[in-house]
Amino acid sequence: MSVRTSQVPAAPRVSPEGLLETPRERWIRRAERRGPLVVLVAVCAAATIASPSDASWSDVSTILGNNAFVWLLALGMTFVITTGGIDLSVGSLYALGGVLAARGSSSGPWLAILLPLVVCAAWGAVQGILVAYGGMAPFIVTLAGLLGARGLLQALTNQGSTTYLVPAHSWFRHLGAGTWVPVGIVAALFAIGWVLMERTGYGATLTAIGGNQDSAVLLGLPVARAKVLVYLLSGTLAGAAGALGGARLGSGVTTIGVGYELTAIAAVVIGGTLLTGGYGTVGGTVCGVLLLAVIHHLIDRYLSQYGSAMTDAVNGAFLAVVVLAQALLERSRRR
Amino acid sequence: MPTSPDEPDPSAPSAVGAPAGAPAALEARRVVKSFGGVHALRAADLLVRPGEVHALMGENGAGKSTLIKLLTGVYRPDDGVIALHGTERAFRTPLEAQTAGISTIYQEVNLVPMMSVARNLFLGREPRRYGLVDLRTMNRLASEILERYGVRVDVTAPVHTLGLGARQMVALARAVRTDARVVIMDEPTSSLEPREVQTLFDVIRTLRDQGSAVVFVSHRLDELYEICDRVTVLRDGRTVHSGAMAALPRMELISLMLGRDLVAAQDGRVTAFAPDRSQRRPAPDDAALAELLPAGRRGRWARQAIPGDSDSNATDSGRAALSVSGLTDRHRLRDVSLDVAPGEVVGLGGLLGAGRSETAQAVLGAHPAAGTVSVDGKRIRRRNPQAAVRAGIAMLAEDRKAEGVIPGLSVRENIVLAALPRLSRAGIVSTARQDRIVEFFMNRLRIKASGPEQKVQDLSGGNQQKVLLARWMCLNPRVLLLDEPTRGIDVGAKAEVQGIIDQLAAEGVGVLLISSELDELIEGSDRVVVLRTGSVAARLDGDEVTAPNLLAALAGDGSGLGEPETGEPELGESESESAGPESGGADEGEGNAS
């Protein structure tokens, strides 16, 4: 069982303080950590300078308000990716959550909130159990989850022919109305997520699992339980996002959410979370989703003739650059 | 089997030198563990008393790691008893062992690279405030704790920014809690500098004085004699010696570990190697082989038959088959140079961690290192395995499973794997030719398989090794690097593999032979180069290749013959400050690919 000596990454000898970093390396590390924020600020600044008159509060409210709930998918994804996993089912669970919320709202607003949370949490937990105890690849388990959740959604809505509406006077609708209520809810959840990642032992366990699962086991950390919980968390957040989305739209829309998992992954990775696991940053994910939202907004404004295609192309290129940079930095670190 | 006259019966090591009445802090009695039918531990005993530092010794595969993992709850013993402070315990998880007071520092540093130093230090037991991690307290405590270990770093920086030594200290600080009754250290010094080793020893002494029991695994003999009170030696899964450290001379310790009886060393041959070079014979069907093998695209591949007659002293006959100079990597190798003449077997000796495998891998270009490698006088410019193989170097890796066989493929495919491009025309494999070669080698090497289509993963270790030898033989290499070619294979196969090595040398191949078995090195090699902590410590030539000389060179006593480089300071001595590997790398870095 001993690790082969030749595979231990060679490292330079240490200076007396034990600190290895040259100023350049420290600069790279900081750039890596603050990179998303810097790019975000730069893009916003450039856009403002380019046309100062256009940068208004209405812009901000458009950027923030329209899609805020979808960002919760990226929040859940941050935790999953930190453990070295991936959750492809969130787009489907988002749509499922919306439909369940609309359906539950006819029996009262509390059910509208609880039903999607419980169902999506259970769905996530099953995926987590298959991953943690069944030893199956997260990629394929959640891929099946993506298909299965869509199927469940179709079954609930009679193949999409039934549309559940949220009663017009239900206070549930207020959760999704306007700009600031949704943004407030999402911000609060992100804050809780940040605390979970940075200030609890659970966050540390997730990071340790992603960094080196074997040593996490050797350290006596509850690896399997933490993994189940992380998929449960991701499913729950997707369900919550769907429910709030349903509140905003006033009905359960079956066709939404396709491909949202990809956007969520892109936002997380652009934010600086390592796809190989072992490092996750909720703050970075905030920057990632905002950056994607701003880019989307700018393309809408200046290149609207190209539509969403331009957004996709830019997002894809952006993602490629970020993962390449991550891989190359990682490699230079290993040297 | 007791190996020296004054050695007490190893079956009852718990009685050895134990002061009356002192209860063992940690004890393992006749523990047995096997994996898939292979015995890793046959009957291991270990007794560690409170307030002592206990060395656990053994070569690779002796069962040290397994024993440690049994003691720390990673594995559970098949048989035998593990007792902590006189009470029998069965740990089911590492956590249980930790809670019971056994702290462990594993060989591989178990830190989360992207997490901050302080968080790593407190992983799993963070100080809380209002239910949340109290970062300020945690960082303050971390700084204080690390200060005691002589490490002054920014505890909020991620661990990967620290050097290996500092990382090891962080791992140590995490494992050693004040309430630890037993601390197990699996090679904690392998990445430390001398100054850091002393800091570590201070920590160990403090622990000892507190009454904790320390189990210390290391391959640096100097350190063992400096810090350890008692020693237990494992070999082949059994405890072969247990006693006071100071009462065991170095040479005897090494012969215990390697299973070489000093008294019996002089007479009788135990390997299948030819007694000397003049008696090596090429394989009888060599001509048939030459016809069968592809000539290859380059002239270099044409077979150059160099008769193995005793007159031609190949070292003088001009070009070396392999010439390596100045191999230096960032951590483990230090200016390793050696030559192998055609038809010569050069042994590469050294204890575990001396850099033998790294040397072989660096020659092949699979381990990043500066320095030059030439085959037949031609320097290999691009340092990667592909180029090295094309130039005529072949390596039998130490870890057969991870780096040798392709387990899911058949015997046939494993044999022809490297030669595929040469056996195909326009990228299409010629089955007929392939079959002839596979049949030839299966016969010649007597590979026991149900047929060429059997999967390699279902073969025994010895047959797997022969398949790998065949893979390289059908390339007609100029140089063969053999890293522990006979480890973990049965006696019959071992003799056969040794015979094949002789044949290959007789056919003019230059062989670099790495072996932990002294007999194999002594009887199989024409010369031996001994490595110690990453640099060449001794070169033994011809008649100098004897067991006492080799043992002396391995032990670093300086009493042996043929140590042309005795004056050279070792890695980690004062010299290392001025001539760091960085400067060496800069000098010779041009030929080095990543």
Place this chain on the structure above:
Amino acid sequence: MTATVIEPVDGAGTRERILDLSQRYGVYVALAVLIAVATALNTDFMSVSNWRVQMFEAAPTVLVALGMALVIGTEGVDLSVGATIALAASIVPLYIGYGPAPAIVLALLLGAASGLVGGSMVAFAGVQPIVATLSLMIGVRGLAELLNGSSAKPVADATIGDLGEHTLAGIPLMAWIALAATAIVAYTVRRTTFGRQLVAIGDNKRASLLAGLPVRRVLVTVYVLSGILAALAGVLIVGHGAEADPANQGLNMELSAITAVVVGGTPLSGGRVRVVGTVAGAMFMQLISAVLIQHNVPTSTTQIVEAVLICLAVYVSRERGTR
């Protein structure tokens, strides 16, 4: 431990052996059972017209799945195939003015280029295959829609239309093409240096590297091949539908292809490529949804059945035992 001698399976081995057999031959048995049941339920199932329809539907998936099988054989995955189909689809109407051949060649070249980018990220930069091809998946589809514009464009060219609609000896031309591709890929995997190196690299990358195999070159080539096969499927899809619609064509194709490969018995852990199994897997998934739809089972159930089948196939082919 290095000295492991693998003994004949004992005790718990029966279950292992059943799993192994079902991984190897399960798909053929399942396919046979499915056809038998479908025929029993509805004799029209065996009609020529039904089979022709199924072949039209399955052929592009088979092509894409063949490339995917090669990629998965190297322990990778290629998520960009659906987007590559869209890219090929967007190119065809743009260059059809120069004649069908240049348009098709250009489409295939772009597919190869997309594979080259993904493969280089994997082989040279060391990016995980999922991520590398994910970025392509997002970006390339965007690019395709940019090239094409927002709405679907009709493609009236006869040659391309024939590729998608024509039948030869009663069998769709598309199916012939898929069959030819299957034969070529099967031959490549079994008989060529490249194919054997591919399998070896997927099984044990480190050992392959030490054996002097051109690991990077093989990896890049695999992704390029996957790109070309996807582009070919894209051309056929355009021909079959007589329109280019990059926004919708090839959507979720990566999922269908991965499913076909996995159901066909290729383990996700690499080191084995089951070409015929992959084709059977693609046919099985196509037929099962067709049968369910023919019997008025709602699509929701179909999707759930597919999800369960994927899980089952992965469970059976899970890495276990000796490695």
